[in-house]
Amino acid sequence: DQQVKQNSPSLSVQEGRISILNCDYTNSMFDYFLWYKKYPAEGPTFLISISSIKDKNEDGRFTVFLNKSAKHLSLHIVPSQPGDSAVYFCAASGDGQNFVFGPGTRLSVLP
Amino acid sequence: DTEVTQTPKHLVMGMTNKKSLKCEQHMGHRAMYWYKQKAKKPPELMFVYSYEKLSINESVPSRFSPECPNSSLLNLHLHALQPEDSALYLCASSLAGAADTQYFGPGTRLTVL
Numbered sequence: 001d002q003q004v005k006q007n008s009p010s011l012s013v014q015e016g017r018i019s020i021l022n023c024d025y026t027n028s029m030f031d032y033f034l035w036y037k038k039y040p041a042e043g044p045t046f047l048i049s050i051s052s053i054k055d056k057n058e059d060g061r062f063t064v065f066l067n068k069s070a071k072h073l074s075l076h077i078v079p080s081q082p083g084d085s086a087v088y089f090c091a092a093s094g095d096g097q098n099f100v101f102g103p104g105t106r107l108s109v110l111p
Numbered sequence: 112d113t114e115v116t117q118t119p120k121h122l123v124m125g126m127t128n129k130k131s132l133k134c135e136q137h138m139g140h141r142a143m144y145w146y147k148q149k150a151k152k153p154p155e156l157m158f159v160y161s162y163e164k165l166s167i168n169e170s171v172p173s174r175f176s177p178e179c180p181n182s183s184l185l186n187l188h189l190h191a192l193q194p195e196d197s198a199l200y201l202c203a204s205s206l207a208g209a210a211d212t213q214y215f216g217p218g219t220r221l222t223v224l
Contacts, residue, residue: 098159099156
């Protein structure tokens, strides 16, 4: 049973528009969440994090929203750029050390 | 220096070979991790070292043997692997482990023949 789900395997967005990537989790003990971006043949790169005491965290073009009651988080990228095309992983942890990754969403930003 | 380095980048080995993967960071991080990633799948945690002590072993077969000789180095010794062990092996580190961001290396692409 997947504890972290990313139900959209892929997403295509026009350059300049908003990209919204979704993540759902089932374990109510998770209280720390991260988003990673991964290019082919490279390791995942940290993007942004959020802890359960907040419902929003913003860093430049990237904003993460957390809805604890719905066990749902989302990553907004605005404006989207072609260089954002990558696989995005959501990861969750209850102890800050053992992270469970979602299956990833492949984002394609079209010029 | 905010980099996690891994060597080699690529490794091809037979099922009877013994080889080692190496990971190094000089960020003063005290938690280090090994992940395995199969194609089109998310990374799966294998081992966690915290302050040079093995703190998490996610039921990994004994043909994978981790070693943390010091706070900057993490090795993964491989012996008698199976073809299904072919994958990308990722190393990561974090400041101390507790809710700290993990920084990943580029990975070692392992092929077992």
